[in-house]
Amino acid sequence: MSDRALLVRITGRVQGVSFRVWTQREAKRLGLNGWVRNERDGSVSTLISGSKEAVASMLEACWQGPPGADVRSVVPEPADSAAVPAGFDITS
Secondary structure, three states: OOEEEEEEEEEEEOOOOOHHHHHHHHHHHHOOEEEEEEOOOOOEEEEEEEEHHHHHHHHHHHOOOOOOOEEEEEEEEEOOHHHOOOOEEEOO
16 A cells, blocks of 8 residues: 655635644544645645545545535645655644
8 A cells, every 4th residue: 555645725615614623633533644724815735645545535525624614626736745744733
């Protein structure tokens, strides 16, 4: 099973609805490493790394988000897995 890393930008109503806390909980549940943060433009960015299956599950989950979220887009880009920290943090 090979690891995959993605930098994902999520837009819509994703700030002020606990999206970062929800992302961290989901990522830990799936065994992913990385981080999540709010962006100045109102989007959320997350770096996720783990098995291809877990990363795919997280991408699918991001389309739903927590209650109150209204996700408009989930845009993944390949990332360098060597730059991914261990664990999963909420950053600023």
